[in-house]
Amino acid sequence: MKKRLLVSALPALALSVALGTAQAGETLDAVKGKGFVQCGVSTGLPGFSVADDKGNWAGLDVDVCRAVAAAIFGDASKVKYSPLNAKERFTALQSSEIDMLSRNTTWTLTRDSNLGLNFAGVNYYDGQGFMVSKNLGVKSALELDGASVCIQAGTTTELNLADYFRANSMKYEPITYDSSDETVKGFEAGRCDVLTSDQSQLYALRIKLSKPGSAIVLPEVISKEPLGPVVRQGDDEWFNIVRWSLFAMINAEELGVSSANVDKMKSSKDPGIRRLLGLEGIKGQGLKLSDDWAYNIVKQVGNYSEAFERNVGQGSRLKISRGLNALWNNGGIQYAPPIR
Amino acid sequence: MSTFERGPDLPPPVTQVGVIGWLRRNLFSSWLYSFLTLLALYLVWIVVPPVINWALLDASWSGTAREDCTSDGACWVFVSVRFNQFMYGFYPEAQQWRVNIIYGTLFLLMTPLFLKAFPWKTALGGFIIFVYPFIAYGLLDGAWFGLEVVETTRWGGLSLTLILAGVGCVAALPLGIILALGRRATDMPAAKSLCVIFIEFWRGVPLITVLFMSSVMLPLFLPEGVQFDKLMRALIGITLFQSAYMAEVIRGGLQAIPKGQYEAADALGLGYWKKTGLIVLPQAMKIVIPGIVNTFIALIKDTTLVLIIGLFELLGMIQNALNDPNWLGYATEGYAFTALTFWIICFSLSRYSMRIERKLHTGH
Numbered sequence: 234m235k236k237r238l239l240v241s242a243l244p245a246l247a248l249s250v251a252l253g254t255a256q257a258g259e260t261l262d263a264v265k266g267k268g269f270v271q272c273g274v275s276t277g278l279p280g281f282s283v284a285d286d287k288g289n290w291a292g293l294d295v296d297v298c299r300a301v302a303a304a305i306f307g308d309a310s311k312v313k314y315s316p317l318n319a320k321e322r323f324t325a326l327q328s329s330e331i332d333m334l335s336r337n338t339t340w341t342l343t344r345d346s347n348l349g350l351n352f353a354g355v356n357y358y359d360g361q362g363f364m365v366s367k368n369l370g371v372k373s374a375l376e377l378d379g380a381s382v383c384i385q386a387g388t389t390t391e392l393n394l395a396d397y398f399r400a401n402s403m404k405y406e407p408i409t410y411d412s413s414d415e416t417v418k419g420f421e422a423g424r425c426d427v428l429t430s431d432q433s434q435l436y437a438l439r440i441k442l443s444k445p446g447s448a449i450v451l452p453e454v455i456s457k458e459p460l461g462p463v464v465r466q467g468d469d470e471w472f473n474i475v476r477w478s479l480f481a482m483i484n485a486e487e488l489g490v491s492s493a494n495v496d497k498m499k500s501s502k503d504p505g506i507r508r509l510l511g512l513e514g515i516k517g518q519g520l521k522l523s524d525d526w527a528y529n530i531v532k533q534v535g536n537y538s539e540a541f542e543r544n545v546g547q548g549s550r551l552k553i554s555r556g557l558n559a560l561w562n563n564g565g566i567q568y569a570p571p572i573r
Numbered sequence: 574m575s576t577f578e579r580g581p582d583l584p585p586p587v588t589q590v591g592v593i594g595w596l597r598r599n600l601f602s603s604w605l606y607s608f609l610t611l612l613a614l615y616l617v618w619i620v621v622p623p624v625i626n627w628a629l630l631d632a633s634w635s636g637t638a639r640e641d642c643t644s645d646g647a648c649w650v651f652v653s654v655r656f657n658q659f660m661y662g663f664y665p666e667a668q669q670w671r672v673n674i675i676y677g678t679l680f681l682l683m684t685p686l687f688l689k690a691f692p693w694k695t696a697l698g699g700f701i702i703f704v705y706p707f708i709a710y711g712l713l714d715g716a717w718f719g720l721e722v723v724e725t726t727r728w729g730g731l732s733l734t735l736i737l738a739g740v741g742c743v744a745a746l747p748l749g750i751i752l753a754l755g756r757r758a759t760d761m762p763a764a765k766s767l768c769v770i771f772i773e774f775w776r777g778v779p780l781i782t783v784l785f786m787s788s789v790m791l792p793l794f795l796p797e798g799v800q801f802d803k804l805m806r807a808l809i810g811i812t813l814f815q816s817a818y819m820a821e822v823i824r825g826g827l828q829a830i831p832k833g834q835y836e837a838a839d840a841l842g843l844g845y846w847k848k849t850g851l852i853v854l855p856q857a858m859k860i861v862i863p864g865i866v867n868t869f870i871a872l873i874k875d876t877t878l879v880l881i882i883g884l885f886e887l888l889g890m891i892q893n894a895l896n897d898p899n900w901l902g903y904a905t906e907g908y909a910f911t912a913l914t915f916w917i918i919c920f921s922l923s924r925y926s927m928r929i930e931r932k933l934h935t936g937h
Contacts, residue, residue: 276880276883276885276889276892276893277892277893277895277896277897278896279896279897279898279901280898283893283896283897283898284658284663284893284897285897285899286654286655286657286658286894286897287666288658288662288663288665288727313724313726314726315726315883316726316883316885316893317883318788318881318882318883320785320789320881321785321788321789321882321883324788324789324790324792324793325792327792327793328792328793328795329800330792330800330803414904437896437898437901440898440901440902441901441902441904442902443902549898550898550899550901551898
């Protein structure tokens, strides 16, 4: 038995460690004790997590970390960032090196069930898309029969592409590259008609073109890549805090509360807004947070729309349109359960 | 009978002397060489002017934002805006004097080592190798001296590159000597096989695997609640890895010492340690200086691999900067800058090693 334990596969080991460390309430106490949230982020992904020239981290993923810090401490700056590689991100979480992971991580069954992790929500609905040169005159991906396609090798992107073209009985010629920079150069040099990658990345790749205006991103999305914050399994209290910090941002947008008007909104008569800002209803009780936890998030980080536009949307260079990430009542699928 | 009168010496034909002569001899001595010369000239002509145009003449040098890069050439604004970060990583700007002090004092401490007349070289060398790293760590981290604590996650840039390479080399050298001696200790089979296994294991795995193990697997094996700093894990991995290479380099030196030297030492009645310390090692180390510097230069460049475990040394810092939405698309400038920086460091090291070799060359 002992021998078998020793040679057991890594996932099982990871699971046992993860289960061993996370107990309800433990993470929140530890975080409060040390005075900051240790948040795992990407080592650099345009618009999602990147350090500016002063060394401050910013991005849509980073804003989730800041929201959690604002909810717990009333101070969004009480976050320390651990830049993580895609391979080490789950280990870092399982071994308690970080308290939460907010690193463009796709929510899948395998990860949710096998790794001892819980996905707390979706802060960006991503999916694979296509970028074509404007003078190709293509308006939809269904017109791409026979096209040559630039892809990064070794990604699920390649498989999704094959599925999509086969399902629509179209032909294509794949041209694979090793890094995103090479892919862009290949596209620019005319080696291929189409470049495919996750949509959030396509916009960043487009900026790398010498004439960004010469290419367009097609509307089709051919795969589901819901990205969201992750916590260790087993500490439900911490899970709730991370999950509702994200929901508070989405709810605030829905209710029209932003960092600019949140103080004025305190005198609003709308019961939904009053519940969000902790003036009535359950307040911070169930989450074991102060009553103004959501107020602090909106005041210091902003609502979801503000975070989106600032980091990846119209306020940034990426200029990603809301698309799927618009609110449910606005043509998208971002939907948060009500605070009541 | 007419007498033979010696006329004045004629100058050699112009095609044999001067510039033309030299050209004919060296570059156009046959059809093949003429062709190769012209081909090389053509290649230089198509490569060099565009590079100079791009990097120097057409480049944008001053400014603060992407908009200042209006010309067709390189955008060095990207590098100058981020220069501080490339050097110090995320180390807080107000605390960067600590990094400067460490490198400044290290430089000052090392200068006497190069003066012939300085008497306490061994003591100073020992201090630099065994004591100074702890002082440097204390100052960088800050906790021991009551300064603001700067966690290792915020160390970065070129200063981190030098820390990784410096610690890796300094710590690997004594370890490598022990391993090399152990591997040659035929009268101690247990110690010998241990050293052989160690060396062959660490030499057989790629550094990237070692780093991955240290950052992905090791935390899972540690007991609950025990955190082990990521930089420290990487440093230990690099040191063990490097010591295996160092051991083999030094073993080469040990083997080059003639048997007579060992026998002479034995004849003088020296014990093992005296024989090794006074006769064998000083000669062996002198022989392997090029090899040591060679592995050290390789290590400096290998440190860039730590970017895969999320440590931001120079190259990692540059890759992070390249992902800033404000600076997307300046990869060429970033990588050119990295290459130049590494080249300067490695080239100065190799010149330095040649200097030491000349100085220590006493001839056998």
